[in-house]
Amino acid sequence: MEISRRSFVKWMIAGAASASPFGCAPAGKGASPRSRAAALSSEANQVCHDLRDGLMKAFPPPSRAVDVVVVGGGPSGLAAAERCFGSDFLLLEKEPNVGGNAWSESWNGLDYCTGSAWLSLDNDEVWALFKRWNLVPPVIQGNDSAHFDGKWIKDFWNSDPDYPSYAQLPYPKSVSDDFRRFIRETAKFDRVKDADKLDGMAFSEVFAGYDPRIRQYWDYFGPSNWGARTQDTSALVGLTAVHEWVPCERRTFEGGLGTVSRRLFDGFPESQKKRFITEAAVFGVRRDGKRVNVSFLKDGRPETVSAKAAILCVPKYLARFLLSDLPADQGAAMAKMRYAPYLVYNFCFDRVVWNLNFDNWAIGARHFTDFVPADWITHADGGDLSRKQIITVYAPKTEAARADLLDDEEVLEEAHAAGDELCGRFFPSWADHLAEVRVYRRGHAMPMSSPGSFTRLQPVARRDNPPIYLAHSDNSGAVSDMYEAALGAIKAAEKALTHV
Ligand SMILES: Cc1cc2nc3c(=O)[nH]c(=O)nc-3n(C[C@H](O)[C@H](O)[C@H](O)COP(=O)(O)OP(=O)(O)OC[C@H]3O[C@@H](n4cnc5c(N)ncnc54)[C@H](O)[C@@H]3O)c2cc1C
Numbered sequence: 001m002e003i004s005r006r007s008f009v010k011w012m013i014a015g016a017a018s019a020s021p022f023g024c025a026p027a028g029k030g031a032s033p034r035s036r037a038a039a040l041s042s043e044a045n046q047v048c049h050d051l052r053d054g055l056m057k058a059f060p061p062p063s064r065a066v067d068v069v070v071v072g073g074g075p076s077g078l079a080a081a082e083r084c085f086g087s088d089f090l091l092l093e094k095e096p097n098v099g100g101n102a103w104s105e106s107w108n109g110l111d112y113c114t115g116s117a118w119l120s121l122d123n124d125e126v127w128a129l130f131k132r133w134n135l136v137p138p139v140i141q142g143n144d145s146a147h148f149d150g151k152w153i154k155d156f157w158n159s160d161p162d163y164p165s166y167a168q169l170p171y172p173k174s175v176s177d178d179f180r181r182f183i184r185e186t187a188k189f190d191r192v193k194d195a196d197k198l199d200g201m202a203f204s205e206v207f208a209g210y211d212p213r214i215r216q217y218w219d220y221f222g223p224s225n226w227g228a229r230t231q232d233t234s235a236l237v238g239l240t241a242v243h244e245w246v247p248c249e250r251r252t253f254e255g256g257l258g259t260v261s262r263r264l265f266d267g268f269p270e271s272q273k274k275r276f277i278t279e280a281a282v283f284g285v286r287r288d289g290k291r292v293n294v295s296f297l298k299d300g301r302p303e304t305v306s307a308k309a310a311i312l313c314v315p316k317y318l319a320r321f322l323l324s325d326l327p328a329d330q331g332a333a334m335a336k337m338r339y340a341p342y343l344v345y346n347f348c349f350d351r352v353v354w355n356l357n358f359d360n361w362a363i364g365a366r367h368f369t370d371f372v373p374a375d376w377i378t379h380a381d382g383g384d385l386s387r388k389q390i391i392t393v394y395a396p397k398t399e400a401a402r403a404d405l406l407d408d409e410e411v412l413e414e415a416h417a418a419g420d421e422l423c424g425r426f427f428p429s430w431a432d433h434l435a436e437v438r439v440y441r442r443g444h445a446m447p448m449s450s451p452g453s454f455t456r457l458q459p460v461a462r463r464d465n466p467p468i469y470l471a472h473s474d475n476s477g478a479v480s481d482m483y484e485a486a487l488g489a490i491k492a493a494e495k496a497l498t499h500v
Pocket of ligand 1: 095098099102257445471
């Protein structure tokens, strides 16, 4: 029987976050898992869509005044707000909890992530920041495994062309040799000197003349890590990943980087937490003389707060609608930035089903790219195998599929298809141990590292317009990541405080 038809498996669907303790609405009592899940909750996107459609027109006069307003409570907003502790600031977040795309929840006491999985701290500034936060995650054991035609290869990708994994490919030796040749030959690109040129090129161009399975591997890796297949990826980003991501030291907590957001926020003093307002969706950031008015909806009512400075920690696709007087070139650069929609599934099992590697690439899968055991960092391939286990499954989508995410039935259909593929085609033995599935959807979750984004669009799109300062993980860095987001937001907060 297909896993999607098993009526005892609970399927729950949610947006980035929702009001229940699990971030999911509870399942109802309908006849089938599909009908039970169809009525469930979603990300708070209505205000953003009304803003895009020009429907948000009522900007009430300010009812309060502060020095700094931080818009958005993801990792950048948290970092910016923390830098403002001790001053008169306010953080406005549209969801019921902070954390954005880095948020963890739990099932039976086990933490899992609904987005960001891991980071690297191999930079002095980043290391110092996470040490100061007392949040240095342990190192992930092993590399990634990959599936090719029925065979899982442990610790597969490695930038060393002589790494033994390539000999294990279930193909003729000429294919393994081609993987090695690809690594050797692409190492000759000068990623520092030719950074501009490579960033303007599509990654797909460097695969000409090699076995197509090499590009296929990166067509899975890219969408999950930076939102884009090879034809939509900057060659600079792709080549950097090929040669630098493994072996770089990767770190995480049980439950992924959501645990960083959660622990960071939990550790904030209560006096400062009072300055965080959730379920407050900002719909306008407008200059008012030397000040800035930030308008938001709270409990269905529009309000405006007047500030000496504002820090926007939201993605540029939204920032350009929030800001009323953007210079034309800046608005155009923001409009050109691309974002991939994303589904993330957490499959909850009553026993351990997987202990080969942390990140696992299901090359050939149609409904997801990779999966991560949420507790790998604690147990790696050991521990009590009868313990419960959560597998976080990543399913980045194409931009064309964005509208489908607004439809509960479509989302559930996709989740069922992924479940059938994971617990049917790939691992039939898992089906008997599946207890629950939690589905998270996000419409524009992943800033795509498309050609030109890093060197041409970002520098224009992130320009400050004092007293308005821009942050977010799409501000800087070749790919969207948490540490870049946090460091950038701290700098934006410092500029805002200096302005104040
Ligand atoms: C599936 C997935 C996997 C990822 N994996 C990794 C990973 O492994 N490692 C990594 O480093 N990064 C990863 N990322 C990137 C990750 O998004 C960033 O590291 C991090 O979440 C960026 O934080 P941020 O605060 O800049 O943005 P976001 O997380 O996007 O936060 C923006 C916040 O603004 C809020 N907001 C939006 N509009 C409004 C409004 N109108 N009013 C008020 N608030 C608003 C949102 O609700 C959200 O809380 C992943 C992303 C996704 C989607």
